[in-house]
Amino acid sequence: MARNGLNSSSTPGQEFTKSKINKENLQKISELLKYLKPYRTKFALGMVFLLLSSLTGLAFPALIKVMVDVAQGIKADYGMPNSVNTIGYIAFAILFVQAFVSFFRIRLFVEVAEKALADIRRDTYFKMITLPMNFFANRRVGELNSRISADLSQIQDTLTTTLAEMIRQIILLIGGISILIVVSGKLTLFNLSILPVIVVAGVFFGKAIRKISRQAQDKLAESNTIVEETLQGISNVKAFVNEPYEAKRYDKSLREVVKIAVRGSNYRGGFASFIIFCLFGAIMGVIWYGSILVQQGGLSVGDLLAYMLYSVFVGAAMGSFPELYANVQKALGASERVLEILKEENEPISIHQTDHKIKDVIYGDLNFNNVHFSYPSRKDIIVLDGVSFTAKAGEKIAVVGPSGAGKSTIASLILGFYHAQNGEILFDGKPFSSFALTDIRNQVAIVPQDVILFGGTIKENIAYGKLTATDEEIADAAKKANAHLFITGFPEGYETVVGERGVKLSGGQRQRIAIARALLKNPAILILDEATSSLDSESERLVQEALEILMKGRTSIIIAHRLSTIREADQIIVLDKGQIVESGNHQQLLQNQDGLYKHLSALQFEV
Structure with a gap:
């Protein structure tokens, strides 16, 4: 922890x-x-x-x-x-x-x-x-x-x-x-003579109290952090039988909070006592001196009462x-x-603009031309180092490689989430910058590994791919995505609320809703970012069938860990440390005995 x-x-x-x-x-x-x-x-x-x-x-x-x-x-x-x-x-x-x-x-x-x-x-x-x-x-x-x-x-x-x-x-x-x-200049001068003493005391005590309050807040934050860390890592705490250690650590932190709070109470108590003395002393002094003025005929009782009330107004305003x-x-x-x-x-x-009108149509050709990229927050780490490949309209291009090789970064660049520092990305032979960003994203769809659904209904989540879709279009997309059967099995059907981030559905069900959403969008270019890697065998089969329908007639960029899902790809690109080290179809790459693809394949399929 x-x-x-x-x-x-x-x-x-x-x-x-x-x-x-x-x-x-x-x-x-x-x-x-x-x-x-x-x-x-x-x-x-x-x-x-x-x-x-x-x-x-x-x-x-x-x-x-x-x-x-x-x-x-x-x-x-x-x-x-x-x-x-x-x-x-x-x-x-x-x-x-x-x-x-x-x-x-x-x-x-x-x-x-x-x-x-x-x-x-x-x-x-x-x-x-x-x-x-x-x-x-x-x-x-x-x-x-x-x-x-x-x-x-x-x-x-x-x-x-x-x-x-x-x-x-x-x-x-x-x-x-x-x-x-x-009302009375004399009483006002008497009142103002007390004010500097109160102001100086207020500044002194105020600074001390604020300083101690900050210390107490910091210590309380530390104790809250202990609670948060302990509960987040409760399995480790129990596995190492460290409950007494954590309890002692928390108790020690609380005692320090108490110590600071008690020290602060001395200042607060002293300040409160001083203010009470000054406040009521000032009121008593004004009444005393005012009564003398009334006796001397310099002030009426009404004037003294009005003066006291106005003093309360002024004191409340200042306070x-x-x-x-x-x-x-x-x-x-x-x-x-x-x-x-x-x-x-x-x-x-x-x-x-919510109508998603497309000005420049993309037909599906995609080119990466000597693309270099580093994330803006980690400029010293090169993620893609001179990546070049071509995907013709309707082709299936698979991208494989070890974790951290830059596979998902390719998806982010296609969608325009980030922009390459060098090189260029072309759609139908035209540079990325010649298209409106909305036109590109309206014609590119992604089915990620970790599908996040919104907390509304299944119908609303599928319709997110096309906000103007009819019920018939939504149902048709769900059927093609192998989702209609399980959706209609719920009592509320398409009106079933999926819960926050889709927690009420299984991983396979979420994936199929994401596929239905992508089908409804009808993209020219499809990105599958390890879409089946976390599914069980049955769910994977159903999702894979839906993906085959989704990929039909579209340029598909398939980012995969499981090599069994990409054997039919037209071209497989093997990435390692941001560079393309191999490319070809499944059979061609297996012929290279020393190649990374052959090595990854052997690791996955050895018994």
């Missing part, structure tokens, strides 16, 4: 990467804000409702102040009525307006954000599925899925909640501080900023990862 440190990608509850909020990163996220343009009218209207909601919220402490003053016989200021009941009615009217505008604020922001996010998700997915195979070779599916789900959800939270809340809190903060100064700021940082980090995908260069495929 691997012991190579933590595997954070598999850690549940993994924190989002945060990015610094600077000019460069804000310019990056502005590229995603263009998705708000189609909905800018509703967004602007939402901003108006947001402003109204915030301003009406600021009006309540002022109304309470007037109500208290009027109740004490002090004449109302600013033209307000001198009736407690009238002021109460006005307060409820404003409350109704605030509730009304708050509903539409939330409604509009959520609608705009959801529609914009749906557009980003759509474009990200469309971009992802049109990226070249090399992109997927260097990334894990879980990572890509995270970008389209978790990362975009983080952006969604920012657009729907964080952005609006941040603007609202800024309005409350600026408005609240302004009103505090108007919300660290979390809002962190959410924006997470959104920036998520945006960077999404933009990485959107900026990737995709294949020349239109996601709007």
Whole structure:
């Protein structure tokens, strides 16, 4: 089992990467804000409702102040009525307006954000599925899925909640501080004198807590990795009777997590105690000093009450900023990862074209002319080294050789998954580049060794070869592929759900559905990539019969380990270390006593 440190990608509850909020990163996220343009009218209207909601919220402490003053016989200021009941009615009217505008604020922001996010998700997915195979070779599916789900959800939270809340809190903060100064400049100066102490303490404790939190998260990731490794290799653990060792290793890791967490609790406890003392001390100090001002006649009871309420508004606004700021940082980090995908260069495929109209017909001639190829991720390893061969329309060309010789790479090059660094591939005498990529893939079909079916019905999986196929065409393809009999044996027939990746079907059944799918596509060139190597004898016979029907009249490239399946091939190409070392038909190659084909044949057929 691997012991190579933590595997954070598999850690549940993994924190989002945060990015610094600077000019460069804000310019990056502005590229995603263009998705708000189609909905800018509703967004602007939402901003108006947001402003109204915030301003009406600021009006309540002022109304309470007037109500208290009027109740004490002090004449109302600013033209307000001198009736407690009238002021109460006005307060409820404003409350109704605030509730009304708050509903539409939330409604509009959520609608705009959801529609914009749906557009980003759509474009990200469309971009992802049109990226070249090399992109997927260097990334894990879980990572890509995270970008389209978790990362975009983080952006969604920012657009729907964080952005609006941040603007609202800024309005409350600026408005609240302004009103505090108007109500009592002396109390405001007293309040502000405490603020630097709290800020300095917050920075100190915050850094220490974040550092310990990261350490605890890393240690927890290590313990989760131990669980993952142990369960993945449980057969090895049991075979070597190492359950006590693994239990001890996991327990030790957990104890380290506990130790770090306890150390972190000291900082958290100290910070909480300090904040409680400062917070309630500030409130007590304001009431104390305010009461003195009331006694001296410099402040009314209503003013003191309004001041306290506005202080709560300002304190709540200031307290919300660290979390809002962190959410924006997470959104920036998520945006960077999404933009990485959107900026990737995709294949020349239109996601709007679903009719599969072929402009340039391929009749089946295929030429490899001195092809050299190395995978982009392993440029120092030559996979194909000067490979040349010709397949005429309708011929069966078999490709054999040891594992790693480059057989499957030939299939990838024919389909345009990768492109040769040197040499050229010709279809009907014309270079690969003269055809649209969609035209080539629409006229080339592959039946792989490991058939992956989609989680829908058998009918949907066969129809994947031709989306417009009728039920009769699907059934006819299934009959030719020796699949109709077992399909109709299911209670739901062609509507049988195959399960994720086709797990409810046997290997032979999956192969025959793949053959039916290829038949429905009616390709000019067919690639069989070790299509029968993992089947039992009966399944192999049925699949082989179906393959004979499928290969009839088509250029067939047969990549095989089992030499018994390629004896009738028109030409057999023997690959070794990326080079063609032999070629000819079955009988011709057996004549070469020192040849690789003769050696492979002897290994397979010796009793």
